[in-house]
Amino acid sequence: xxxxxxxxxxxFTIRQLCTEFKATPRALRFYExxxxxxxxxxxxxxxxxxxxxxxLILILRGKRxxxxxxxIREILELYDxxxxxxxxxxxxxxxxxxxxxxxxxxxxxIEGAITELQAACERLETRLSEKRPDLLPKAxxxxxxxxxxLDGHAEMAMGK
Numbered sequence: 035x036x037x038x039x040x041x042x043x044x045x046f047t048i049r050q051l052c053t054e055f056k057a058t059p060r061a062l063r064f065y066e067x068x069x070x071x072x073x074x075x076x077x078x079x080x081x082x083x084x085x086x087x088x089x090l091i092l093i094l095r096g097k098r099x100x101x102x103x104x105x106i107r108e109i110l111e112l113y114d115x116x117x118x119x120x121x122x123x124x125x126x127x128x129x130x131x132x133x134x135x136x137x138x139x140x141x142x143x144i145e146g147a148i149t150e151l152q153a154a155c156e157r158l159e160t161r162l163s164e165k166r167p168d169l170l171p172k173a174x175x176x177x178x179x180x181x182x183x184l185d186g187h188a189e190m191a192m193g194k
Contacts (some may be wrong), residue, residue, distance in 0.1 A: 043083055043084060044084060045074075045081045045082060045083060046081075046082040046083075046086070046087055047079070047080070047081070047082070048062055048073075048079075048080050048082070050082075051082055051086075051087060051090060055090060055091075055094055057090075057094065062080075062090070065090070065093055066080070068103055068107070069107070070089065070093055070103070070106065070107060070110060071086050071089055071090060071093075072086065073086055089110055092106065092109065092110060093106055093110075096109065099130075099133055099137075100133060100136075100137070101129065101133065105129055108125060108129075109122060109125060109126050109129065112125050
């Protein structure tokens with residue numbers, strides 16, 4: 035009878051996962067504190083398995099589409115049902131469809147707000163151009179200044 039040799043499972047350090055997924059160590063520790071990740075320990079070092087890596091992928095995808103940590107937890111916990119992930123798939127499908135409805139409504143709300151603001155800008159620009167054109171900022175200059183400011187905020191948020 036031949037003895038089957040088992041290769042040790044590939045593991046990952048916190049640095050490797052942070053680099054691969056552009057996450058911070060603080061984020062991974064946060065997910066661990068919330069019970070979403072459960073790395074093993076080697077002394078003081080965290081050792082992440084393929085399962086932890088797969089869970090991290092699901093966590094980050096869930097966050098990207100706006101799921102709450104509780105919703106992500108529910109999905110992750112269903113993986114362990116042992117039914118080839120069918121309960122997890124069904125629950126995920128329900129949550130994703132719900133999120134699509136919410137996001138579509140938000141998109142409609144945003145598009146409506148943009149339309150309303152554009153109409154207000156047109157009214158104000160017309161009035162200013164008739165009465166006080168010296169107070170009328172050039173729309174292109176104003177847009178460019180605001181976008182530069184927003185880009186600066188985005189870069190700060192990403193740590194650049």
